[in-house]
Ligand SMILES: Nc1ncnc2c1ncn2[C@@H]1O[C@H](COP(=O)(O)OP(=O)(O)O)[C@@H](O)[C@H]1O
């Protein structure tokens with residue numbers, strides 16, 4: 292490969308297939324890695340909690356983007372699948388006495404299978420109708436969780452003992468950061484990998500044109516079900532991590548609002564963009580935290596603001612989604628791309 | 642003109658030239674009150690360019706859709722022959738039919754709009770790839786090797802169709818003529834046994850038509866790809882096809898060598914009729 296003033300020239304397909312080409316891109320990657328490694332040492336405990344939440348949200352949102360952004364199947368059910376992952380892992384660990392890593396793995400697979408089942412309506416329905424069907428699956432799952440007392444404990448929370456490794460106990464956010472971060476990175480990288488192979492391309496083919504895809508030999512039925520399974524698997528993993536990280540599982544954490552938050556993350560980040568999903572998760576998790584923080588700081592000057600914070604958060608949340616849908620439907624990923632181009636070609640404009 | 646040799650055969654059929662590859666027998670297709678195809682029978686032989694012509698609404702696209710499994714005829718059989726035996730297509734799903742080596746292009750370009758030319762062509766390789774979820778997620782190893790291996794054939798098709806300059810562009814952004822070429826390319830990447838082309842030259846000017854006709858002939862001559870070609874332009878048809886079937890109001894009104902068909906009074910009437918209607 293050679294990067295010259297005329298552009299980037301590759302001498303092999305292998306070099307062209309790499310994700311990072313130029314030294315500038317590699318340098319930027321190194322900076323990001325250093326920053327991410329430095330986070331737990333420089334930020335306050337409050338923001339470290341947020342960082343861990345972001346890590347988990349990245350995993351679940353990447354899964355949702357695989358389904359919505361890359362396969363074109365809208366879903367309002369991600370919250371339900373997070374619940375399946377969280378409850379499965381908690382039950383396997385607490386009642387089944389399995390070690391946590393194994394519980395998480397099995398919970399991921401269980402959620403994938405259940406997700407595939409709830410993906411069956413996608414074989415017949417599209418767009419708004421599918422949205423309603425997935426909304427139904429969200430509600431069915433939560434209904435089952437609340438009422439299947441024998442297995443889930445019904446409306447009562449399940450509390451989970453802290454994770455241990457030998458004599459070491461994962462108590463603080465600092466410890467969990469080093470668990471969540473590598474798993475989130477793995478989730479991002481593997482999703483990125485998926486879409487540079489034939490399998491990922493068949494997902495996008497179904498999204499862009501299902502009839503043409505079938506004429507290319509893509510089994511559309513199988514592909515849609517698989518996309519639901521993969522997407523739910525990511526959600527299951529995120530849910531399982533939430534369970535062990537917070538040490539408690541309750542159904543209230545996985546309501547429709549959670550599904551909408553995940554949808555908002557991928558819309559704001561960029562549908563069909565893995566990097567965008569990461570930006571979206573950072574943005575949508577940081578924003579409410581920031582509003583809370585600012586509100587608390589202004590408590591002195593503006594008494595009574597604390598009670599209004601939840602309302603402010605809802606309004607800002609809605610506003611952000613609407614603004615992105617109107618002004619940049621391709622999300623933060625596109626904005627970042629334009630920014631990079633601007634810098635690269637500066638001072639020339641076009 | 643073929644200026645270089647290609648390493649990958651574009652034709653996957655192992656039949657002897659002249660053997661029947663596709664046999665359509667007495668198919669009937671109705672949409673409510675409309676009979677789109679009425680007792681149509683024809684045989685496409687290995688190694689030929691078989692043109693299907695006829696006025697607008699004659700049922701040409703419907704015939705192709707029946708062959709590729711998008712429409713289900715109410716009656717009749719469509720059999721494709723492979724070395725493994727004869728397969729009736731009328732009960733098969735489109736992706737199964739594609740796996741038998743039946744590739745096609747569409748009358749109104751049906752590409753994967755948001756994907757690049759390269760990705761579209763790589764999708765033409767789908768039936769030849771082994772996709773495993775775990776391998777795809779890992780990338781390094783079999784998945785990466787497979788991508789590189791299939792890229793070589795795709796690059797030959799890119800050369801053949803002279804679309805090197807746009808390979809990384811999203812197809813949605815390409816000019817019409819390029820899109821038509823990508824669609825042909827995507828079908829060729831399947832290394833088809835049978836290539837179905839629905840008006841590949843429609844909406845083109847004379848020069849573009851000439852290019853396209855040459856690409857079809859190149860593919861045909863290079864690899865002996867058997868092609869069913871739907872075309873409106875009589876001159877093009879007479880130039881490049883070995884056999885011509887004529888449809889009119891869903892019925893087969895003539896079937897034979899180009900010279901024979903062009904002198905057929907029924908055909909003249911059907912085409913004249915169209916001019917009057919138009
Ligand atoms: N999906 C469909 N639904 C209803 N009618 C159709 C459909 N496809 C084709 N037809 C009808 O079948 C007849 C043949 O159409 P078509 O095969 O597209 O003709 P051609 O390709 O020769 O112009 C037309 O009358 C058309 O309206």
Ligand SMILES: [Mg+2]
Pocket residue numbers: 701702703748
């Ligand atoms: Mg037509």
